Amino acid sequence: METLIDYVLANGKITFDDKPLTLLDFALFNELGYLQLIEHLPNEWKKQDEICIHDLAPLFHESKQAIQFTFLNTKERIVLFEAFLRAKRYCHVTISHYVNDVNTEFERQFAAVVFSIPESKTHQIVFRGTDDSLIGWKEDFKLTYMREIPAQRAAVVYLRTILPILSGEVIVSGHSKGGNLAVYAAANMSEDMQNRLSLIYMLDAPGFRKVFLESSGYRRVSGKIVSIKPHESVVGVMLTSDRSPLIVASKDRGMAQHLLLNWGIDKETDSFLGLEQLSPMSQKLEKTFAIWNQRLSHYELKNLFDLLFDLLIEEGVSSLDDLSGKHPLELRKHLEVYRQLTPQQRRLFVKAFNLFILAYRSSKLPKVKADKELLRLPEFFNRQK
Structure with a gap:
């Protein structure tokens, strides 16, 4: 091509x-x-x-x-x-x-x-x-x-x-x-x-x-x-x-x-x-993003992305190039900060993760409790140090 x-x-x-x-x-x-x-x-x-x-x-x-x-x-x-x-x-x-x-x-x-x-x-x-x-x-x-x-x-x-x-x-x-x-x-x-x-x-x-x-x-x-x-x-x-x-x-x-x-x-x-x-995948993602944004409040979205980026920035990571050139062990060290999340912060990550997966699977969300853990986040993000 x-x-x-x-x-x-x-x-x-x-x-x-x-x-x-x-x-x-x-x-x-x-x-x-x-x-x-x-x-x-x-x-x-x-x-x-x-x-x-x-x-x-x-x-x-x-x-x-x-x-x-x-x-x-x-x-x-x-x-x-x-x-x-x-x-x-x-x-x-x-x-x-x-x-x-x-x-x-x-x-x-x-x-x-x-x-x-x-x-x-x-x-x-x-x-x-x-x-x-x-x-x-x-x-x-x-x-x-x-x-x-x-x-x-x-x-x-x-x-x-x-x-x-x-x-x-x-x-x-x-x-x-x-x-x-x-x-x-x-x-x-x-x-x-x-x-x-x-x-x-x-x-x-x-x-x-x-x-x-x-x-x-x-x-x-x-x-x-x-x-x-x-x-x-x-x-x-x-x-x-x-x-x-x-x-x-x-x-x-x-x-x-x-x-x-x-x-x-x-x-x-x-x-x-x-x-x-x-593509069908792209069409489904379009619906998924719409549902995800509807179900998460502006306050939740702000807190989610503040957490996601600020923890890395505080660790001295300023660019994607900083991460891409890292040895896997060095990269893992930077990501260790996510284990320090409070229970409330982890619940927000779980909620956002679950809503996205559910929305993508069905393009519509069943009625679920906001903090119910239907899908487990990767163990790395959930376990304590």
Whole structure:
């Protein structure tokens, strides 16, 4: 199955004059938004208001051997970036207005960048999805119980600041949490500013609470939203969405389908390889998440996710990379903190675990006592030290 990398390789010599921007070009720019390009540049480069990405090629090739693959800078994204740098099609594309903010005090993870294509006078504002920081992942789960998470607030400020500066066509996009931020920010603009936006790409992104979908700001931009999800979407079926998505094939399975570089493409149509509907597993998960959120109060959800993440953060774990590189014994040591839960805290974990399993099994919940232990959590979480 061919992917976005194959699209870049096949179209590298075709200019935008010969082939206008396609959906796959927008997906490409969105994926490049995950790379931490600016952080590793010399200081004199960082001071520039706008950088032509192809000018980075010499620096990239000099440091290629020293590149360390991380949660964001994956091997596949580096391969994509290398193909991008070799492609004549993208030789004039620039980046600007880069922001990367991980704030532990305010529990906010936010990053955004503008890609500009001068040949077509088009700008794509890309909101990055979740990085590897535990703060970022904790913030994601706040979507289940907060009206507005800190990253959403930052996205509104960013779009309100950047949009008046740009002339020409403007597209907003994001993958995962970034797609949620793109829609949220667009919905909170004035009507005049919303009219500046051509399209909003929501790539396997979590949805929203129903009160947001009923807002006038959202209704004004909903017709511009293009929602795309892989066949076995997990993240994209969290919370609620009223947009009919384009379902795409993937060369991988399960959670690995969340990665955009695993999605299949159709070279004939310059689009993703479409399917008729989500997989049975994904459809069932969509119902499961809905039931789970209905049966757990906002207070319980907050306490659950505070417990889940804060205990690890207090242990000095700040990122998924901190955990992924650990020896199993070291990893087990970090997870020991969960044995220190109080009986009340363990009951909350048991309740949440049971509700999720029951909801997935039946897509509806029988009447059970909230604290009844129908299924046992793994013994590791229940036993005392």
